[in-house]
Amino acid sequence: MRVDANEFFRQAAVRICGSLDVETAMRDCLEYIKDYIPAQAMDMRIFVPGADVLKSVASVSLDGFADHDGLIPILPEGRETPLTLWENMEEVIIINRPGEDHQVRASLHLMGIKDQFDFSILAMRLDLQGRRIGNLGVRTRGTDRYLPEHAKLLRLLREPFAIAMANAIKHQEVVRLKDLLDDDNRFLRTEMRELAGADIVGSDFGLREVMAQIRQVAPLESPVLLLGETGVGKEVLANAIHEFSPRRNGPLIKVNCGAIPDSLIDSELFGHEKGAFTGAASRKRGRFERADGGTIFLDEIGELPPQAQIRLLHVCQRHEIERVGGSEPVPVNIRIIAATHRDLKRMVASGAFREDLWFRLNIFPVSIPPLRERKEDIPALVHHFMESKARELKMRARPVLPPGALDRLAGYGWPGNVRELENTVERAMIRSRDGVLVFETPRPEDAVSGANPDLPDEGRFLSLDEADARHIRKAMALSRGRVNGRGGAAELLGLHPNTLRKRMSRLGIPFGRKAPYPKLWTGKHETR
Incomplete structure (x- = not known):
């Protein structure tokens, strides 16, 4: 039968490239070429160095023809190693009588195919x-089935099959990495669920009422304000609410609203389109x-x-x-958990926070008591931190508490709380000596008295700015005037250093070289 080579190539190539699933494409191609080349099975294989075997990437068969999808060993021959045999293989090889080919027969015997x-x-x-x-590899029933013209036709399809095989290998690698990532995510979620239940120290004592509220609201979709x-x-x-909720398998995205510059906050929260502003090189x-399907x-x-605030209100109302720089709305399926140490109600009254957004977020407020109001949790917290810090600091033995x-x-x-x-x-663990913790002795002026900590000595109720200023001064005193770094005032207050400096400037609290706090000597220069 005379075959138009161009038409054969075009029709076969269309089928090879007709599906993203390589085995579907191979089956479609096999159905077509079997009218021109005897073919009832087809497979793609790669060589595995060291193991000296051919491993299947994809295989298909028709009419129930046996599909050899296992490993095919390549045996050395003379001075040729399996690798050199593989690398020096001819473009197309015809094996019409496998039982009479010593190399093929030995490989089939190792595969359990003897007769x-x-x-x-x-x-x-x-x-x-x-x-x-x-x-x-293309196979068919019967011996002496392939002729040189069949090899010539198959040779026309080398490039389309090579492209299809390369794509299949890349796809399998992507699937493998995705499976590894999914497995890692499952492991991390399991650990997070365990941490959410185990690391909330005080859930049976000072935080008992708070945890009751958390368990009550977590299974719902309502916003929560901490x-x-x-x-x-x-x-x-917030971790506990997410892990106790039906969204536990979705993402939990955390945003510190005070740590993002005003000029970047829209882009950080809502994303941007390519070219939306200078430097926006891509979407x-x-x-x-990123929080879609989970919690933010x-x-x-x-x-x-x-x-x-206006854009956040839009998200709360329309879920998009x-x-x-974009013009099309993007739907998002999220649950919002918000948190603040500020008096939002007073901010609403002063116009600093939108009233309609306040009503949207204040559906289920949860007030968390400060550490000074739950002193019964301090022993458990201390022991918990001793365990965790011993692991972090890689201490062989955990130091003991002094009497x-x-x-x-x-x-x-504890103005900085937990x-x-x-x-x-x-x-204290870093400074421990001979296995005993060494705590800095709290100063008398910082000791708890019976007075309300929110009231000054004369009993007048503090304004919000006065309370903020007093709290910041305490943190600066504890850090000896240092804003940045471990143990700095920004870390104690849970703020970004730039946010803290901006707030201190507004409140008239000195920092840097103007600050009246004792300076820290690093051996080279004084630091703030």
Whole structure:
């Protein structure tokens, strides 16, 4: 039968490239070429160095013809190694009587095929851009089935089959990496769920009522507003809400609203289109898009600028966003957890926070008590931090508490709350001597008295700015005037250093060289 080579190539290539699934494409091609080339099975294989075997990438068969999809060993021959045999393979090899070919017969014996030699093989090497990537095998029932003209026709399809095989190998690698990522994510989610239940120290004591509220609201879709001073553990409780919710398998995206410059906050939260502004070289997904199907935690929600508040209100109302520079709305399926240490109600009254957004977020407020109001949690927190910090610091043995240490810690005001206690324990472990913790002795002026900590000595109720200024001064005193770094005032207060400096400037609190705090000597220069 005379075959139009161009038409044969065009029809076969269309089928090879007609599906993203390589086995579907191979089956379609096999159905077509069997009218021109005897073919009832087809496979693609790669060589595995070291193991000296051919491994199947994809295989198909028709009419129930046996499909040899296992590993095919390549045996050395004379001075030729399996690798050189593979690399020096001819373009197309015809094997009409496999039972009489010593190399093929020995390989089939190793595969457990000893007497079933009634088939013919047509094997073609596949190269792409000068690099050997694999081979294509075509088989059919019966011996002496292949002629030179069949090999010539199959040779026409070398390039389309090579491209299809390269794509199949890349796809399998992507699937493998995706499976590894999914497995890692499952492991991390399991750990997070365990941490959400185990690391909320005080859930049976000082935080008992808070945890009851968390368990009540977590299974729902309602927004949650976490209220409490800096350092009380709002992020830990946000983790718990997410892990106790039906969205636990989705992402939990955390945003510190006070740490993002006003000029970038729209792009960070809602994303931007390519060319939306100078430097926008490509489209970028914002935090809300990344949280789709899960939860977004907006920490320090009171720091959002007015324009971002308007866009957040739009998200709450319509469950969609618009990227900066975009014109089409992007739907998002998210749950919002917001947190702040500020008095949002007073901010609404002063016009600093939108009233309609406040009503949207204040559906289920959860107030977290400061550490000074739940002193019964201090022993458990101290022991918890000793365990975790010992692992972080790679200590062979956990230091012990000196007598009276817990009493002294319980007598301190803890303006930085749990975060300050954590830093105090870490400093004590670093300074430990002979296996005993060394705590800095709390100063008398910082000890808890019976007076309301929010009232000055004369009993007048503090304004919000006065309370902020007093709290910041305490943090600066604890850090000895240092804003940045571990143990700095910004870390104690849970703020970005630039945000803290901006707030201190507004409140008239000196920092840097103007600050009246004792300077830290680093051995080279004084530092703030």
